[in-house]
Amino acid sequence: MNTGAVPLRLKHYLMLSLGLVLVLLFPGEPAHAALLPASSVTIQMSDPACVEAVPASGSCSIEFNSLSASGSDPSFSRIEFLVDGKLRLLMNGFFESSAYFSEPMLPGGLKVACGGPNAGGQPNFGKSYSISANAYMADGTSANDSMTVFCPAYEGKTFLPSVRR
Numbered sequence: 001m002n003t004g005a006v007p008l009r010l011k012h013y014l015m016l017s018l019g020l021v022l023v024l025l026f027p028g029e030p031a032h033a034a035l036l037p038a039s040s041v042t043i044q045m046s047d048p049a050c051v052e053a054v055p056a057s058g059s060c061s062i063e064f065n066s067l068s069a070s071g072s073d074p075s076f077s078r079i080e081f082l083v084d085g086k087l088r089l090l091m092n093g094f095f096e097s098s099a100y101f102s103e104p105m106l107p108g109g110l111k112v113a114c115g116g117p118n119a120g121g122q123p124n125f126g127k128s129y130s131i132s133a134n135a136y137m138a139d140g141t142s143a144n145d146s147m148t149v150f151c152p153a154y155e156g157k158t159f160l161p162s163v164r165r
Contacts, residue, residue: 038141039072039075040071040137040141041136041137042070042135043068043135044067044068045067046064046065046066048062048147050063050114052151057154058114058156060126061108061109061112064103065102066100066101066102066103067079067081067100068099068100070097072097072137073137074095075095075137075138076137076138077092077093077137078090078092078093079093079101079133080132081110081131081133082131082133083129084129085130085132088110089101099135112129113126114151116153116154116156117155118153119153120150126150127151129149130146130147130148131147132145132146
């Protein structure tokens with residue numbers, strides 16, 4: 001019978017207990033998170049504008065030349081385009097590292113109301129709209145680009161040509 005085996009087991013038990021207590025008292029970063037590099041994403045919106053869609057109709061459209069986003073790895077998730085905080089355009093990615101959206105992909109732009117004179121707080125203009133473009137990676141990393149556009153004023157008057165016989 002080995003009497004030295006009991007103290008050795010007790011010593012292992014105490015060391016294991018001490019290690020568990022230290023881990024609980026001083027939690028660190030998970031090992032898998034420390035090994036992965038942080039992802040990044042950028043987004044850029046080019047030349048947004050609000051233009052009159054149909055003359056003398058009170059209908060305008062928000063247009064932009066291009067919208068592009070680029071991520072650091074192929075976990076790019078999506079682009080969202082919001083007008084006054086409401087989602088108006090969504091483009092999802094699938095194992096992509098970038099996305100590009102151009103004006104011909106959305107003919108006629110996004111329809112909005114033009115608004116009366118000074119409706120957006122600027123004389124000689126109609127309503128103003130806050131537009132935002134957001135890009136997201138799969139891990140939640142995001143970037144955004146936002147600005148305000150002013151629409152032409154619509155006074156509610158339709159002028160008809162004078163026809164004489």
